[in-house]
Amino acid sequence: MSTMRNLLVAVAVTVLLAACQTTAPAPAPEKEAAWVPLVTGNSLDGWTARGSAKWRMEDGVIIGQSPGGQGHLYAAPVLQDLEVKGTFRVTSQGKDANSGLYFRANPPADNPDGYPNGYEAQICNSQDAFTGWLWKPGTPTGKASxxxxxxAEWFSLRVRAVGDEITIWVNDTEVTRHRDREYKTGLFALQCHNDQMTIEAKDLYYRDLGKS
Known part of the structure; x- marks a missing residue:
């Protein structure tokens, strides 16, 4: 009887120890926020134009042109940690086609029609600091590889900004990774830098990476 009881106790202890040593299942990876469209329908509702450029929507494509002087088109969400992507095309009608996708950007308080205070993923194929470079106002800051x-050719552009790390992809290829702390939060914006040029943008989406 004593032998049987000791055997049962030993088996119970063995089972308990095995249960304690079982590795807990790994927690499921956190899901990132869903992509949200920056354009709803075929209108520029939620966007604000500043400067001389003229903006319109045609068949789901934002088109920017300027009769003289630069301009910017701001989108509504104010974000800190973020990701934004879209498909773009620039064409020249006489001058260099120069544009950009801004993020963490705000109109200057003393001149709302001026260049935004914020970061710009450059869109320009005719200068040294070309498409994919990171710019701050008037200053090339992060070099594209x-x-x-x-x-006149469509291409994809994606930007991820988390804390001070900024990464830019062109046609799904990482071209820029840079750290900068100057601008913490702001809007998205599109730029039409010169007259005699056209910027087109479509399939614009963002996600807020600061959501818990």
């Missing part, structure tokens, strides 16, 4: 775009 290669020029992968041409005028």
């Amino acid at each position: 290669a020029l992968l775009t041409k005028d």
Whole structure:
């Protein structure tokens, strides 16, 4: 009887120890926020134009042109940690086609029609600091590794900004990774830098990476 009881106790202890040593299942990875469209329908509702450029929507494509002087088109969400993507095309009608996708950007308080205070993923195929470079107002800041775009051809652009780390992809190829702390939060914006040029943008989406 004593032997049987001791055997049962030993089996119970063995089972308990095995249960304690079982590795707990790994927690499921956190899901990132869903992509949200920056354009709803075929209108520019939720966007605000500043400067001289003229903006319109045609068949789901934002088109920017300027009769003289630069302009910017701001989108509504104010974000800190973010990701934004879209498909773009620039064409020249006489002058260099120069545009950009801004993020963490705000109109200057003393001149709302001026260049935004914020970061710009450059869109320009005719200068040294070309498409994919990171710019701050008037200053090329983060160097892109290669020029992968041409005028009059559609290309994809994606930006991820988390804390001070900013990454830019052109046609799904990472071209820029840079750290900068100057601008913490702001809007998205599109730029039409010169007259005699056209910027087109479509399939614009963002996600807020600061959501818990």
